[in-house]
């Protein structure tokens with residue numbers, strides 16, 4: 001908390017998710033935002049199923065969980081594939097007795113070429129891939145989660161976004177367009193699912209050095225600039241993002257839906 005890039009650590013998390021059934025997507029390794037959220041939700045008493053993108057990543061997820069969250073169910077889910085979505089949610093339904101309280105959409109992808117240079121050069125195929133995986137997947141997963149959350153009497157869906165949805169951020173390019181669609185999707189899904197008492201929100205997180213983050217050209221400069229400019233004069237920690245996600249998953253946030261909450265040391269307020 002003292003120098004410009006140091007992150008703060010927290011946080012006493014109360015057992016506000018005790019007995020809640022949670023699906024968390026997007027753990028790739030210990031640096032993943034999804035892993036920060038998983039640890040916080042685990043501390044809060046949640047029962048968690050983890051989804052992993054493909055067989056190649058499964059081992060890394062198992063390694064990440066080892067020693068912290070033992071015996072969790074793992075399920076393969078590639079959001080670009082409808083069969084994979086069907087199979088994954090069937091497993092979730094079976095494992096969780098047909099119910100689901102919380103779903104974490106913590107994934108995104110854009111071809112590397114789109115994260116450098118200018119948006120003007122984005123190819124049609126690259127645009128489609130980025131939108132499909134980073135934005136459409138939230139609707140696809142929400143549609144699958146809906147009956148399980150209806151059975152649970154309601155639910156909370158949380159996605160991850162970034163300031164590049166609202167403002168032009170150097171090199172973020174295509175991902176900014178996809179995140180803008182994602183944030184609009186959060187609002188439309190919140191309107192669709194509100195009658196079922198299903199809330200849909202996003203956290204707009206400050207930059208974190210993850211696998212996905214490092215795909216953005218000049219990411220280290222971005223981190224440094226963020227820490228120097230933000231009111232709190234530092235970057236955010238995985239624990240802080242995890243704490244906010246836990247709040248959004250819990251009944252403490254029951255009046256909030258369709259919202260994009262910035263967890264960014266205040267960076268987004270600066271002119």
Ligand SMILES: NC(=O)c1ccc[n+]([C@@H]2O[C@H](COP(=O)([O-])OP(=O)(O)OC[C@H]3O[C@@H](n4cnc5c(N)ncnc54)[C@H](O)[C@@H]3O)[C@@H](O)[C@H]2O)c1
Pocket residue numbers: 025026027028029031032033034052053057077078079080105106107108109133160161162204205206207208209210211212213
């Ligand atoms: N790192 C940052 O600075 C930052 C800031 C704000 C928001 N975010 C967002 O946070 C989320 C998590 O990213 P992260 O930074 O923790 O990186 P990460 O690399 O740890 O996680 C990205 C995850 O996306 C998954 N994924 C990609 N394509 C997929 C597919 N087809 N099917 C299923 N899963 C797929 C990967 O397997 C991986 O687990 C993303 O939505 C990202 O845009 C990141």
